[in-house]
Amino acid sequence: MSAPIWSEHDAMRHVQAVTAKGWLRVRPASMGLLLIGSGVSQFAPTRDQLAAYARNGANPRGELSGTCWPPPPDGEPEAEESSSRRGTVADHAARYGLEVPESVDDLIGLMVSAGILVEACDELGTPRLRPRKPLPDLDEIFPLDEEERRAIDSLKSAELYAGKVQLISSMIPSESRRKTGMSTSISQLSEAIGETHDGTRRALLLLLEDGDVFSSVDISKVAVRTVFHLRRDWSMFHQKRIGLTRLDEV
Numbered sequence: 001m002s003a004p005i006w007s008e009h010d011a012m013r014h015v016q017a018v019t020a021k022g023w024l025r026v027r028p029a030s031m032g033l034l035l036i037g038s039g040v041s042q043f044a045p046t047r048d049q050l051a052a053y054a055r056n057g058a059n060p061r062g063e064l065s066g067t068c069w070p071p072p073p074d075g076e077p078e079a080e081e082s083s084s085r086r087g088t089v090a091d092h093a094a095r096y097g098l099e100v101p102e103s104v105d106d107l108i109g110l111m112v113s114a115g116i117l118v119e120a121c122d123e124l125g126t127p128r129l130r131p132r133k134p135l136p137d138l139d140e141i142f143p144l145d146e147e148e149r150r151a152i153d154s155l156k157s158a159e160l161y162a163g164k165v166q167l168i169s170s171m172i173p174s175e176s177r178r179k180t181g182m183s184t185s186i187s188q189l190s191e192a193i194g195e196t197h198d199g200t201r202r203a204l205l206l207l208l209e210d211g212d213v214f215s216s217v218d219i220s221k222v223a224v225r226t227v228f229h230l231r232r233d234w235s236m237f238h239q240k241r242i243g244l245t246r247l248d249e250v
Contacts, residue, residue: 014039017135020159027089030054030068030107035131038117044128051104068107092142114141157202164203167193172232181231186224197224212236
């Protein structure tokens with residue numbers, strides 16, 4: 001049996017990195033799932049074991065020889081699916097001298113050639129896979145267009161400022177004082193959470209994206225010492241919590 005490669009903490013951080021660095025956005029979607037699967041097991045998986053993470057509607061058992069491409073969404077023509085989903089992947093594969101991956105085995109081969117996964121034999125000579133550590137940024141491996149780059153930058157920012165967002169959120173008065181909200185400024189918040197003015201502004205913008213917190217000013221433009229008002233819509237806040245609870249129960 002191969003030696004353990006990750007602790008539980010390593011596995012958790014790996015999944016967070018896969019998400020934050022945009023790997024779940026890459027096509028085919030099986031690539032991101034394979035990348036997650038390579039780093040959550042105590043022992044490094046073989047190709048056959050890892051293939052189970054690539055299950056999809058056209059390959060329900062996650063077989064290594066099965067397709068890595070899920071069926072097109074309902075109502076989307078096959079021709080459109082082929083053009084929109086595979087065109088970029090063809091460019092990615094060509095960068096490493098490969099054809100468009102069709103099987104899960106092909107896709108794992110691309111990930112190994114690109115250096116996302118490392119394949120090495122254990123003490124018994126069995127080839128096993130593990131993710132490269134630290135996990136590379138998506139644009140280190142595959143070129144991104146401007147739209148994708150903006151989306152990845154947004155994901156990285158959300159990961160970087162997650163703790164600061166939670167701190168600011170916790171400062172908004174509780175539901176019993178929901179009509180008052182809080183008056184503050186970027187300068188005051190920066191001092192309170194131990195962050196730069198620019199970092200505080202970014203954290204505020206991320207908090208507003210949640211949809212249940214509102215500001216009386218445009219946070220992207222407000223001067224750092226200008227006082228503004230933050231208010232939480234508690235009805236929306238509870239609706240979101242109910243929705244998440246229902247998802248957990250599914």
